[in-house]
Amino acid sequence: MNMEQSTPKGNVPVAALASGEPLTMSSREIAELVESRHDKVKQSMERLSERGIITFTPMGEKSSGGRPGTIYQVNKRDSFVVVAQLCPEFTARLVDRWQELEQEKASGGFALPQTYEQALEGLLAKVRENGALQIENRAKDAAISAMQPKVDAYEAYLSEEGVCRITDFCNKHGVKVNRPGWILRDRGLMHHKKVLATQIGLKSGILKNVLEKDGFEYIDSKGQSVEAQQAMIVRQREVSLLKMIVDAYGLTAFRNSVAFDRAKALIGSGK
Incomplete structure (x- = not known):
């Protein structure tokens, strides 16, 4: 070829x-x-x-x-x-x-390089390439630094609300990313077309709707201005969600058997 x-x-x-x-x-x-x-x-x-x-x-x-x-x-x-x-x-x-x-x-x-001129051109090209890379990296660092205070403030807000993101829940407990959404929607706790808790989900105490990090307002179907929110898991009820996942999917919902065994231990302890 x-x-x-x-x-x-x-x-x-x-x-x-x-x-x-x-x-x-x-x-x-x-x-x-x-x-x-x-x-x-x-x-x-x-x-x-x-x-x-x-x-x-x-x-x-x-x-x-x-x-x-x-x-x-x-x-x-x-x-x-x-x-x-x-x-x-x-x-x-x-x-x-x-x-x-x-x-x-x-x-x-x-x-x-066959001549001094070719070698010099190659060196200059490398210098320009490195310079452009350094400029790009500095711009990225500046953007991250500018965003960090907002990120820290949002994390503090979530801590005060006593909630965690669904993705953070999955990473913490070794759950496959789509399983919480499946079980929450199957039980009617979360809307099927958006990451937003239903009234049943809110009453269950497992979910809470909180403001999004880049919160904005939108007009709902009734013409009212509504702040954008998303469903997050109440930290004190993480074990309840784990039990729902284990009962519904068993080991297949977890990334490995170690995470599955740890989840069962948490459920057994009732913490």
Whole structure:
């Protein structure tokens, strides 16, 4: 199987450089080397193939804005035949390019700089890449720092309310993430289409509707302004929910047998 990579001269599909695979060259790169249109190169290759002079492997080409096209991959010998047919004066360029490809393969797919200018360009590119990465990381750190006070305040709010998120409950007890939602909806404790406790769920004492972290207001079906809320588990009733899950699903509701045994121990202790 041929794998395509890009030459150092642009996004031109070229030979596979993976160890153990034969080198090939694409019709797209040949067109660039001989400064000809890609469709003309392909037509020439098709005529040569019809005469049994060369063989090629058609491959899909990634789209660059238009419809995806097709390129032809040929081996070293056939690439010389194609170039000789198209533009014999460009044979020297083809020889140089094959030498580059063979050096890249010998070095594991990385072209070694041949001149001081190439080495300097590579160094500058690496410096720019590292600089952009540092800027991106600083921006992420700043965003996290700006959000942290809000996160801390919300966590304090949940603690005061005596509730925890369903995902936090699952992580704490090793419950698979979808099982609490299943049992709560099956028992009519939570709405089927949203994470919001029903009146039955609120009366059970297991669930409580609390303001969302990024709380906002919306207009309900009655035209009234309502603050966005979501159902969370009352910490003092976690064991009750665990019992419901164990009774309904058993071990299959837990991530492993250790979590299942721990849940049964909690249920037995009544804590």
